Amino acid sequence: MYSFGVSGVQRRMNSRTERRGIYVDQAALLCNKGCGYYGNLAWGGLCSRCWRDENHKARDKQIEEDHELAKRLQKEEEAAYAGSNQGAHSGNSSVRQSKPEEKRNGQKSHAVPSGKKFFTTLAKTTLGRDVNVPSQPPPTTSINQQPVAESDQAARQFIDFLKTLQRPGRDIFKQCHTFCHSLTYKKDLGAEDLSESVQDFYQNLSERLHNLYKGSPERVEVIMDEVEKYITLRLYEQAFCPESADDEVKDLAIQKRIRALHWVTVQMLGAPVKEEIPAVSDSLDRAITDIIEMDSKRVPRDKLAYVTRCSKHIFNAIKKSKREAASADDFLPVLIYVVLRANPPRLQSNIQYITRFCNPRRLMSGEDGYYFTNLCCAIAFIEKLDAQSLNLSTEEFELYMSDQLSPDRPQARGVSYPSSSSSRSGPRADRSENDLIDWGDGVEAPVQDVLEGLNLKDSCAPSTSAIDSDNVDSEGLPPPLQPQVFAG
Incomplete structure (x- = not known):
């Protein structure tokens, strides 16, 4: 779903003359059908209601096609069976079938399945409306x-x-x-x-x-x-995280991706927060804690509550940094930064669990639905993040991803910056280098005069002495153990 949201972000970032940052139109968070509710990644950009309508239409169409197929197969089987019986009776030496044979043939004819009945039962079971409780006791499971x-x-x-x-x-x-x-069962x-x-x-x-x-x-x-x-x-x-789904695979993939992006900074994302302010840093730490604590809850509503708490701490950090009310455009870059710093456990499993089993009305509207939709958008952005997203050159992005370059270590050994980077800082670097040369020339002459006035030539002559030279007992030691003469 959020491909359109991320593409909207990319379009806004393509114009380098505009203010730097990550933005998404609020309309891009809504359902593709235009119903006014929030859409969801797992539902192809649709809200819960529209997705259910589309899904039920597809299921009904599939059931109808299955009915037609079952009827056609049944007619073909009945025709083939009738043809085989007619061939047997038309022979010159037709023998009257015995009662056991007639009984077997009757059973065979009766065994032709009724397509409508079979697929109706299958549809009810698949759609979860078959809630009759079996008479046998429930299966035992090994859970803690x-x-x-x-x-x-x-x-x-x-x-x-x-x-x-x-x-x-x-x-x-x-x-x-x-x-x-x-x-x-x-x-x-x-x-x-x-x-x-x-x-x-x-x-x-x-x-x-x-x-x-x-x-x-x-x-x-x-x-x-x-x-x-x-x-x-x-x-x-x-x-939660059922064996039939690939949630664990997605968890490992997003965890590995976030680890590879450990070098991304607030400045690269254009996030309007100032971490050097203690109150801002405290709010970000609380947001990170909340997004991690989401995994400890078992009820979808409780997991969503921690997403909402995390988001409110982010808005508080933005407000304290800008000293004014935070906007929706400021929120998404900081949320991405918090997710990158937190690397929440089982992130995709929690997202899928909320999507599958939460009360759909809570995801379709309200602040819980809004913050959850933004979280899904942030995850989609992280998965597709590239050099252009961070206003970096391709060479710089690859160096960062390979750990040859980091914000704390501007240039690795044997690595040169692209020409665009050096051109931005060229005049200032040249001026600093000239000032350093002039300072060195002005200091060298006075220092040389002071050294000549001290007359240190004789006092600086090195003296040669042997370590343990007064140890006469060492003369009888075998060669590997004899003290070595050191001139220092």
Whole structure:
């Protein structure tokens, strides 16, 4: 999704005459469909609602095509079977089939599958609407005790909260418990299918709650927050960084990328913060701590809360640096700098987990959605960061990436700057060199006169002496152990 946002950033940076920095149009953060909600990288630049509509259309089309294919295959199989029976009866020596043979052929004809029934069942299972609980006990899994205790505590808190709703609360708990229990039998469910099931459940329950509590959307959102907490804590081991997804591979890739960019400074990003001010440095440290702490939480809403806290510390650092209110254009470069300094653990896994299992309304609007969208944009920028993004030449960028050059070590041994760099500092460097030569010529003559007046020629003559020359006992030692004469 954020390719358009990053390209917008690049276009703004191409004109070197403008003020330096990283910017993104706020419109580029919104859904591609123009619905007014925030888009998301995992949904191809669409908001949750538009993505679900597009995805359901694609699924319905695929199911319809599967139905047509199943019908065609069934007709072909029935025609082939009828042809084989007709050939057998038309022979001169046709033998009446025995009852066991007739029974087998009847079973074979009956075994032709019904395409409509099969794919309807498949669609329900895939979309997560098949929530019938099996009669057998749930499979045992080897998980540590901390998630179990946290899940049990969440269940008790969820029940205590729903008690205040009386009868609707009992119905909500029954639906949530049944849904989570059904998913424990679907261990082979892919990450996207599991996300689709959870999002379907959110949408269906939210629609029922809006019908129940008409005119009170705030109360519905409070209930949905508690529902999200209960479901995600129950499904955390299955939902976070699932084996069916490549989240771990993406984690390692972005971690390696951030390590390679350890040399990027505030000045290169054009970030309007002054780290030498103690209050600014403290705010940046708090922002770094918050973005790292995001990984310690298990509920998507709590992870988003740390993203929001991190962002507010960044705005505070900008305000203290500029001594005026921070703008949206100032925010993104500093956020990129904070992510580069923090290198948060399991960054992509956390982003994907929030995207898949968070209440979609929280990502579509509000300050949580805005800050999360900017974080995704910052990660996309880091992945595509190049020399042009930092107003560097290609040669300088490659030297920085290979650790031959760093901001603390301006020039490595045997490395020469490009002509553009030397031309920028040429006049000042030449003037400093001439001043140094003039100073040396003015000092050399007085120093020479002082040395001649001291008459140090005789006193400076070196004297030769042998170390341990008074040690007579060493004469009997074998050659390797005899003291060596040192003239110093």
